[in-house]
Amino acid sequence: FLSSFTYDRAFRFDHTTDLDLNEVYAYCKVIFEDLQKFNEQSINILKHLYNKSNHxxxxxxxxxxxxxxSxxxxxxxxxxxxxxxxxNKxxxxxxxxxxDNVTLNFDKGINAKKLDKGAIILNIDKENGYKIYTIDTSSKKADEAKYWTENFLSVTDYVDNRYHTQK
Structure with a gap:
């Protein structure tokens, strides 16, 4: 899955009033602080995605x-x-x-080289919303593209030297 990502634009979690109110940020923060809570927080992330997927x-x-x-x-x-x-499968x-027999079967599965949507949240810069790389290859319409980055993850640009250079 990681080979699908490009690392030319980074993001960070955001919220209009308080970063701790960003659901995915809060769940990831708990995981980074206590890996024993990974399963519980993964379920919370899943539920949050489900609630944001009503379009x-x-x-x-x-x-x-x-x-x-590492x-x-x-x-x-x-x-x-x-x-x-x-x-997509x-x-x-x-x-x-x-x-002496050869049997051919067709099966449906996920192509690891063609990830539809993804986010890698790095355990860097927690106070500012972590450093995040995203991918969304399947969204053709503006509403679909917004749902992953804005509605589900709620991210904005990560401001660093690369960001200033691009701007």
Missing amino acids: PNVKGGELYIGYLT CFITGKEVDAIGIFKSE DTFLQVNTES
Whole structure:
């Protein structure tokens, strides 16, 4: 899943009044502080996504949440939380050989090289909303694109040297 990301634009969690009121930020903060609460907080993230997915153009799918240790992203070793949503399944050919027989089966599954939506939340800069990289390859319409970054994650640009250079 990580190969689908580009690391040219970073984000951070945001909230209009208080960063701790951003649901995904709060859940990730608990996970980073106590990994034993990973399962409980993953369920909270799932419920939050479900509640934000009420737009008729938002596709259903499968959600994967993982804790990534010792990631080398942008030259630093850091732990991260990965949130990955798969909306589209590919058809795969499964070849089985037994003795002199060859059996071909078709199966549906997720292509790890074609991630639909994802977020990598780095355990960096907690006080300012962490450093986050996102991907959304399946949204063609503006409402769909907003739902992942604005409605679900509620992120804004991460201001650093790269951000200033691009602006």
